[in-house]
Amino acid sequence: MMSNGGSPRSDHEILEIGRGVFAQEAAELAALGERLDAAFVAAVRAIHNCGGRVIVTGLGKSGIVARKLAATLTATGTPSHFIHPVEAIHGDLGVVGAGDVLIAISRSGDNPEVTQLAGLARHFDMIMIALTGRPDSQLAGLSDIVVPCDVSREACPLNLTPTTSASAAMVAGDAIALALLTLRGFDEHDFAAYHPGGVLGRSLLMTVGELMHGGDELPRVSVDATLRDCLPELVSKRLGCACLVRDDGVLAGICVDGDVKRILLDYDDPLAQPMSDLMTPDPATIGPDDLAVTALRRMEDRPQGPITVLVVVDEVGKPLGLLHIHDILRAGIYGAGSRK
Numbered sequence: 001m002m003s004n005g006g007s008p009r010s011d012h013e014i015l016e017i018g019r020g021v022f023a024q025e026a027a028e029l030a031a032l033g034e035r036l037d038a039a040f041v042a043a044v045r046a047i048h049n050c051g052g053r054v055i056v057t058g059l060g061k062s063g064i065v066a067r068k069l070a071a072t073l074t075a076t077g078t079p080s081h082f083i084h085p086v087e088a089i090h091g092d093l094g095v096v097g098a099g100d101v102l103i104a105i106s107r108s109g110d111n112p113e114v115t116q117l118a119g120l121a122r123h124f125d126m127i128m129i130a131l132t133g134r135p136d137s138q139l140a141g142l143s144d145i146v147v148p149c150d151v152s153r154e155a156c157p158l159n160l161t162p163t164t165s166a167s168a169a170m171v172a173g174d175a176i177a178l179a180l181l182t183l184r185g186f187d188e189h190d191f192a193a194y195h196p197g198g199v200l201g202r203s204l205l206m207t208v209g210e211l212m213h214g215g216d217e218l219p220r221v222s223v224d225a226t227l228r229d230c231l232p233e234l235v236s237k238r239l240g241c242a243c244l245v246r247d248d249g250v251l252a253g254i255c256v257d258g259d260v261k262r263i264l265l266d267y268d269d270p271l272a273q274p275m276s277d278l279m280t281p282d283p284a285t286i287g288p289d290d291l292a293v294t295a296l297r298r299m300e301d302r303p304q305g306p307i308t309v310l311v312v313v314d315e316v317g318k319p320l321g322l323l324h325i326h327d328i329l330r331a332g333i334y335g336a337g338s339r340k
Contacts, residue, residue: 021155025164028151032168035148036175042145043103043129044179047078050101050127054080057088058105059113061162062169066105069173076177077186085113089120098125105173106130107149107165109137118142131172133165147172208295209288211331212312212321213239220245220319221275223252227263228271230255241309243319244279250317253279256309285313288320296328 008014047054054073058066066082073080083096085104096102102121106114109132118139121128130143133150140146149172155163219237221230223244233242234257241256255275263270263278284307286295300306312321 021163024153024155025167028164029167029171032149032151032172033175039145039147040172040175040179043147044176044183046127046129046145047073047101047103047176048180048183050099052097052099052101054078054101054103055083055096055126056080056103056105057083057085057114057117059085059111061166062105062107062111062114065166065169065173066103068170069103069105069177072174072177073180076181077184078177078180085111085117088117089113096121096124096126099127100124101127101129103129103131103173104139104143105132105169106137106139107133107162107169109134109139111139115139115142131169133168147176206292206331206333207288208286208290208292208310208312208323209321211292211327212288212323213237213327214312214321218319218321219243221255222247223276223279225275226271227260227273227275227278230275231260231271234260239309239322239324241322243311243322244275245319251283251285251311251313251319252276253281254283254309254311255279284310285317286310286323288312288314292323292328292331292333295323296325296333299325 008017054070056066056070056073057063063082063084070080070082102118104114104118109115109130115138118128118130119142122142127145128143129145129147130139131147131149132139133148134140135146135148135150149165149168151164151168153159154161154165217237217239219233219239219242221233221242221244223246225244230242230244234240234255241254243251244253244255246252253276255278259278259280263273267273284298284302286298295310299308299310308325310323311319312323313319
């Protein structure tokens, strides 16, 4: 029967428990990262050079971590497959062969189902990598490469529930996957090819040219025009700005709604003012073949401050269209930090 003795009585005490878990696990993970050594490099090299399959296994909480690692490897350019250790020794070993890599995750390293599978992996001449909290365990002894995932204690106050140890194994797996991603030169275009159906895929595949306002929608005025000449384009195209172009069609500057308000306040005869004196020269631009997510970053990360519109230009600087931040957001693109 569960005892309620010593249970937290206040919201503050509950918050302190939660904060303590974060602090304890963060400290253990930082220390584990500092202890990474040549074994980690060897594991990454072995997987990178693998000419066969990459198989990941584990049981219980370690099995959940193993499934996540297999998914992360596959999503980042290293096709991988999770195999349950019990099912493996009852027929599923038919998927493995010489030259494959088996990654076994086990907190204790002495789980009999996992160690039995590790022994069979040696029989099949597979490269055996262990992620374990016990580098002196039976699993470690059966492995070619051992990546230690040991922690001083669990976040569990009883030091029993796999918490910090599970986090350690998961982060070690992430570190391997991302080292492999870098070695393979896996980039945003590759990621989009692996994730074509989600928000991330759309954000990495969609180009500026697909979203921009071009052709007759583009407000374009001669740089020699006055504000009186420019206003009809600003009002009718309803994009909040107009491109100012030279005689050769090359972009000279841009006039936005805010400029018009300032002009109306600052000049006695504002409509007669030449746009060349009022425009913002050298506005931020982008190419039609650039990714929409790149455009969003350029708008948000501009050193002088964020902006809401980019002029889309060709290779010689002639405006082809305008891209507004609302067009990007309507397309379901929210930047590199988005999730499915």
